[in-house]
Amino acid sequence: MIFEEYLKNVYEFDTPPFPYTRKKLRAGHIITDYQEIEQKMYFLEKGLVEETVLEDDKESIVAFFCENSFVTSFASLLKQIPSDKRITTIEECEITVIQRDDLFNAYERCLKASRLGRIESDKAYLQRVRREKLLITKSAAERYQLILEEESEIIRRVPNYKIAAYLGITPESLSRIRRRIIS
Numbered sequence: 001m002i003f004e005e006y007l008k009n010v011y012e013f014d015t016p017p018f019p020y021t022r023k024k025l026r027a028g029h030i031i032t033d034y035q036e037i038e039q040k041m042y043f044l045e046k047g048l049v050e051e052t053v054l055e056d057d058k059e060s061i062v063a064f065f066c067e068n069s070f071v072t073s074f075a076s077l078l079k080q081i082p083s084d085k086r087i088t089t090i091e092e093c094e095i096t097v098i099q100r101d102d103l104f105n106a107y108e109r110c111l112k113a114s115r116l117g118r119i120e121s122d123k124a125y126l127q128r129v130r131r132e133k134l135l136i137t138k139s140a141a142e143r144y145q146l147i148l149e150e151e152s153e154i155i156r157r158v159p160n161y162k163i164a165a166y167l168g169i170t171p172e173s174l175s176r177i178r179r180r181i182i183s
Contacts, residue, residue: 002045003016003020003022003043003045003096004016006043006068007116011112011115011116011119012112013112017106017109017110017112017113018098018099018102018103018105018106018113019098019099019102020096020097020098020102021096021097022045022094022095022096022097023094023095023097024092024093024094025047025089025092025093025094025095026089026092027089027090027091027092027093028088028089029088029089029093030086030087030088031049031071031087031088031089031095032072032073032076032083032085032086032087033083033086034054034082034083034084034085034086035082035083036073036076036082036083037076037080037081037082037083038072038073038076038077038080038083038100039077039099039100040072040077040097040098040099040100041070041071041072041077041097041098041100041103042070042071042072042087042095042096042097042098043068043069043070043071043095043096043098044065044066044067044068044069044070044071044093044094044095045067045068045093045094045095045096046067046092046093046094047067047089047090047091047092047093047094047095048064048065048066048089048090048091048093048154048157048158049064049065049071049087049088049089049090049093050063050064050065050087050088050090050158050162051063051064051065051071051085051086051087052085052086052088053084053085053086054084054086059086059165060165060168061162061165061166062085062131062166063127063131064090064151064154064158064166066153066154066157070120070124071087071095072087073085073087074121074124077100090157090158090162091157103117134146135168140167140168140169140173140174140177141177141180141181143167144163144167144174144177144178144181145181147163148181160174160175
């Protein structure tokens, strides 16, 4: 779904309350890098991106985002601090880019824009809470089974080594889990 349709169908906008641009990005493009201060919000119209964090020189995948998702380093965007995340395209992507100042000005002058910001922030927060809970309470096999059931699109589009990294296991462990599930 293109950005304007999403805003109209989900938030009842006739026209977006902020200017925006569109970009096409190749696979492997870094949208936001570590330590960069985020100045943009992105809407993913087409493609797939991953979000990673770096801890003790080890990069971990913490999220995947598919079409019709808003993506940004939220803490950096909101607080204007260096990003602790990297957002990278996995596939060729088409994105809508909204400048931070334009977005925040729209929040101030337009109730619908403020509502959009609140709801999208709530969605991002709830995703994070769910992921943290799953990491604590479920085994890797149970988390993989949930991805199969709830996010099968990711299984089809993301290489197995990245799914293993997302689950916090080795590719070999993922192969064993997959064999057990299939049999």
